[in-house]
Amino acid sequence: MSTPTNDPTNPLRGAIARRHHWIGWSALLVFLTLGAVLEILHGFKVGLYLDPDNKLRREMWTLAHAHGTLMALIQIGFASGLSQFGRWSAGRLKLASFFLLDAAFLIPLGFFLGGLFPSGSDPWIGILLVPVGALVLFVAVALVIVSALQQTSDADPSA
Amino acid sequence: MLVYGAIFVLILIGVLIAVQMRQSVGGVKAACFGAGGLAIVGGVWAPLEWTHRTAPPPEEDQTASKPVSSQSCIKCHPSHYQSWQRTYHRTMTREATPENVKADFDNATHHYLGATSLMTRRGDRFFIETVDPNFVIEMDKAGIPLAKAGPAPRREFSVDRLVGSHWFQQMLTCDEHGRYLRLPLVYHIVEKRWIHVQGAFLAPDQHFFKNVAIWNESCLFCHNTRPIKNRLSAPGDIPTAYRSEVAELGISCEACHGAGERHVRAHQNPAFRLAQRYSSEPDPTIINPARLSVERSVDVCARCHGGPIPRLETWNPKTYADPFLAGRDLKRFWRIAFTERELGIPSKQKSKGEPNGTGSDSLARHDKNRPEPLDGRFWGDGTPLTTAIEYQGMALSACYQDGHGKMTCLTCHSMHDSDPNHQVKAGMRTNAACYSCHAEYQAKLEQHTHHGADSEGSLCYNCHMPNQVYSLLKVHRSHRISIPHVRDSRGTGKPHACNLCHLDKSLGWTQDNLVKWYGTKREALTPDENQIASSVLHLTQSDARTRAVFAGAFSWPPAQRASGRDWPIQLLTRTLDHERYEAVRYLMYLGVRSLHGSGPDEYAYQGFPAERAGQVRKLRAKYVGPASPERTKLYPHLPLNSAGFFADNVLDRLLRTRNDPDVYANE
Numbered sequence: 001m002s003t004p005t006n007d008p009t010n011p012l013r014g015a016i017a018r019r020h021h022w023i024g025w026s027a028l029l030v031f032l033t034l035g036a037v038l039e040i041l042h043g044f045k046v047g048l049y050l051d052p053d054n055k056l057r058r059e060m061w062t063l064a065h066a067h068g069t070l071m072a073l074i075q076i077g078f079a080s081g082l083s084q085f086g087r088w089s090a091g092r093l094k095l096a097s098f099f100l101l102d103a104a105f106l107i108p109l110g111f112f113l114g115g116l117f118p119s120g121s122d123p124w125i126g127i128l129l130v131p132v133g134a135l136v137l138f139v140a141v142a143l144v145i146v147s148a149l150q151q152t153s154d155a156d157p158s159a
Numbered sequence: 160m161l162v163y164g165a166i167f168v169l170i171l172i173g174v175l176i177a178v179q180m181r182q183s184v185g186g187v188k189a190a191c192f193g194a195g196g197l198a199i200v201g202g203v204w205a206p207l208e209w210t211h212r213t214a215p216p217p218e219e220d221q222t223a224s225k226p227v228s229s230q231s232c233i234k235c236h237p238s239h240y241q242s243w244q245r246t247y248h249r250t251m252t253r254e255a256t257p258e259n260v261k262a263d264f265d266n267a268t269h270h271y272l273g274a275t276s277l278m279t280r281r282g283d284r285f286f287i288e289t290v291d292p293n294f295v296i297e298m299d300k301a302g303i304p305l306a307k308a309g310p311a312p313r314r315e316f317s318v319d320r321l322v323g324s325h326w327f328q329q330m331l332t333c334d335e336h337g338r339y340l341r342l343p344l345v346y347h348i349v350e351k352r353w354i355h356v357q358g359a360f361l362a363p364d365q366h367f368f369k370n371v372a373i374w375n376e377s378c379l380f381c382h383n384t385r386p387i388k389n390r391l392s393a394p395g396d397i398p399t400a401y402r403s404e405v406a407e408l409g410i411s412c413e414a415c416h417g418a419g420e421r422h423v424r425a426h427q428n429p430a431f432r433l434a435q436r437y438s439s440e441p442d443p444t445i446i447n448p449a450r451l452s453v454e455r456s457v458d459v460c461a462r463c464h465g466g467p468i469p470r471l472e473t474w475n476p477k478t479y480a481d482p483f484l485a486g487r488d489l490k491r492f493w494r495i496a497f498t499e500r501e502l503g504i505p506s507k508q509k510s511k512g513e514p515n516g517t518g519s520d521s522l523a524r525h526d527k528n529r530p531e532p533l534d535g536r537f538w539g540d541g542t543p544l545t546t547a548i549e550y551q552g553m554a555l556s557a558c559y560q561d562g563h564g565k566m567t568c569l570t571c572h573s574m575h576d577s578d579p580n581h582q583v584k585a586g587m588r589t590n591a592a593c594y595s596c597h598a599e600y601q602a603k604l605e606q607h608t609h610h611g612a613d614s615e616g617s618l619c620y621n622c623h624m625p626n627q628v629y630s631l632l633k634v635h636r637s638h639r640i641s642i643p644h645v646r647d648s649r650g651t652g653k654p655h656a657c658n659l660c661h662l663d664k665s666l667g668w669t670q671d672n673l674v675k676w677y678g679t680k681r682e683a684l685t686p687d688e689n690q691i692a693s694s695v696l697h698l699t700q701s702d703a704r705t706r707a708v709f710a711g712a713f714s715w716p717p718a719q720r721a722s723g724r725d726w727p728i729q730l731l732t733r734t735l736d737h738e739r740y741e742a743v744r745y746l747m748y749l750g751v752r753s754l755h756g757s758g759p760d761e762y763a764y765q766g767f768p769a770e771r772a773g774q775v776r777k778l779r780a781k782y783v784g785p786a787s788p789e790r791t792k793l794y795p796h797l798p799l800n801s802a803g804f805f806a807d808n809v810l811d812r813l814l815r816t817r818n819d820p821d822v823y824a825n826e
Contacts, residue, residue, distance in 0.1 A: 091184035122235075136176065
């Protein structure tokens with residue numbers, strides 16, 4: 001399922017793959033660091049993070065760490081797979097790339113901000129970034145699937 | 160402001176995404192994508208926004224709303240739930256499960272009036288086997304004391320529900336008519352021992368089943384949340400059948416915050432929550448007592464801590480569901496009594512078709528056998544003398560009346576941010592509580608109190624909220640914040656604050672000091688009031704209410720330090736011989752234990768007279784020390800002979816003239 005060498009989007013694919021690799025690995029470093037910070041908060045039993053009253057903050061920051069790490073891995077996966085599969089138009093590829101990067105930024109940041117000043121039951125207003133990030137992530141994933149399906153139909157002589 | 164900031168950020172992100180789309184797929188497709196995205200976001204949010212904006216305002220009467228249990232509240236208010244979990248309000252009434260039962264059911268036995276009771280556990284169920292009530296009634300009719308009635312038939316009761324978890328745990332059994340009956344044995348948690356319920360209240364006579372109450376008629380209304388009596392059978396039917404309901408056993412969220420159904424429903428909408436969180440207006444769907452007017456705020460507490468009497472004409476006569484909810488005017492549905500007579504007027508409380516003394520009448524706390532004038536809940540000057548009428552104490556206080564609407568129960572108490580024991584806010588157990596309004600005394604504390612600044616005599620509440628309240632085998636602080644005038648202790652039975660600490664001093668001594676320090680008007684006192692220590696006069700001469708409060712003072716460490724520890728044993732053991740109230744005997748003996756470290760089993764305050772007399776003799780022999788002529792100089796207001804012992808002729812004279820009517824304080 002490798003990309004044909006005469007695909008006109010190859011240079012763009014290469015550029016986008018490099019960008020996603022760079023951002024993905026950097027984000028992984030950031031969110032692994034955040035995980036370590038959370039461990040340290042655990043280790044020193046910091047009330048800001050562990051007190052029962054701060055349960056929601058703990059939950060939000062844990063989600064920020066988990067989603068951030070996952071999104072970083074998705075960037076790396078996307079970059080690694082870009083040369084392997086999918087029939088992309090330049091526009092679709094750019095859009096998928098933009099949206100994946102947006103999601104990688106918005107979702108963990110939303111969770112993190114949501115945990116900054118939570119009330120007893122609800123996160124802080126920064127949580128509103130999460131649904132926006134989720135929406136663009138959905139679109140990006142859909143674009144990837146569409147590209148993959150198109151390549152599959154190209155490869156199928158009966159189609 | 161924050162919301163506008165958030166909207167601005169979201170718009171910026173939207174613009175960024177639009178630019179990205181335009182760069183990627185061109186303007187037309189970008190516009191289509193954008194419109195689609197906006198349609199999705201708008202399609203989700205708009206109905207939510209519309210729903211909460213068009214919701215009708217909450218109706219005042221939400222008594223018909225579906226009760227909401229604390230399990231619904233924990234989802235959004237976990238810390239409030241946790242703090243409420245710690246309270247004794249929550250555990251006021253519970254089912255008799257192994258987790259909730261604090262009493263000893265490991266084949267424990269208890270003896271009272273010649274009857275032996277056996278407490279057992281089988282699996283997860285608890286039982287009390289005791290004398291058959293019918294037999295007791297028959298013996299009563301025949302005038303035969305239980306102890307002389309011979310072998311009595313026995314009956315086993317299952318323990319199905321519990322009332323109390325702080326001082327006592329009362330046991331309720333449910334019969335086939337849905338009645339929860341209070342069994343005569345209660346567990347005294349403080350002492351970790353079984354006692355007969357007669358000793359838990361201030362009541363004179365000993366009777367095995369006299370204090371068996373019907374929970375559905377009385378306890379239900381103050382010890383549970385949103386109670387509905389639901390009597391099924393016709394008035395006058397005996398036994399009466401019930402299908403009583405509560406939103407939750409014990410005092411839970413809706414008791415203080417009003418009906419919660421609309422609140423829960425509204426807050427399931429994230430648009431409502433978002434709008435509410437950043438609104439400066441209080442949430443219209445729920446009551447926060449701290450945000451109510453002073454009157455409505457104190458009503459929430461007065462509903463139970465004002466010992467109110469129902470205005471049954473405002474109640475649903477079919478269900479007798481309590482129509483009061485937090486935020487409503489309590490006085491529309493319940494009447495607050497400020498005098499003893501107001502507490503027991505059956506004719507005015509009787510609802511249509513109900514005979515005296517049955518059904519809802521008992522809600523009015525009337526018992527035709529109770530002598531109204533001494534239904535001991537108020538001192539002669541109107542100050543409450545039992546618990547559960549703390550509201551009246553506060554309402555009579557100048558701090559409340561002249562406090563310019565500043566003082567509510569929540570000024571000193573907090574339900575979610577306090578020690579569960581008395582639920583006093585942090586810092587409010589010190590003078591700081593009073594300085595918040597009376598700052599001028601901070602700089603001149605000693606000048607005002609004439610006591611050392613760090614002494615008990617300089618704690619505002621020791622003089623202005625003294626331990627003048629009796630209930631539950633304890634003395635408690637008065638909630639009537641007042642200036643301790645000598646005139647209020649003359650002929651009212653109310654002990655003077657100074658003499659509750661200075662137990663060895665007379666009221667005359669107190670008056671001399673108050674005149675000297677504050678220039679108060681001098682009252683005409685009797686020679687005994689001038690010369691004999693108040694504690695001695697009252698323990699020998701006054702009725703059981705005053706005796707209980709003074710007896711309680713002897714185990715109060717500040718009073719022991721101020722009054723000396725080497726003489727009370729003489730007075731306490733002497734008056735124990737003459738004490739017919741079990742509760743007062745308990746408090747007297749508590750004083751002996753506290754002063755001399757004697758064991759709880761050295762005196763059986765619920766025992767037979769002969770048994771008790773023998774125990775008192777032993778206590779005297781063991782703890783009354785040798786002669787000490789110096790005591791006559793140390794304690795000039797104690798009627799001591801030259802050897803430093805109490806003069807029998809004086810005590811005999813005082814005891815002979817004791818005013819000892821029957822008094823009841825069933826709280």
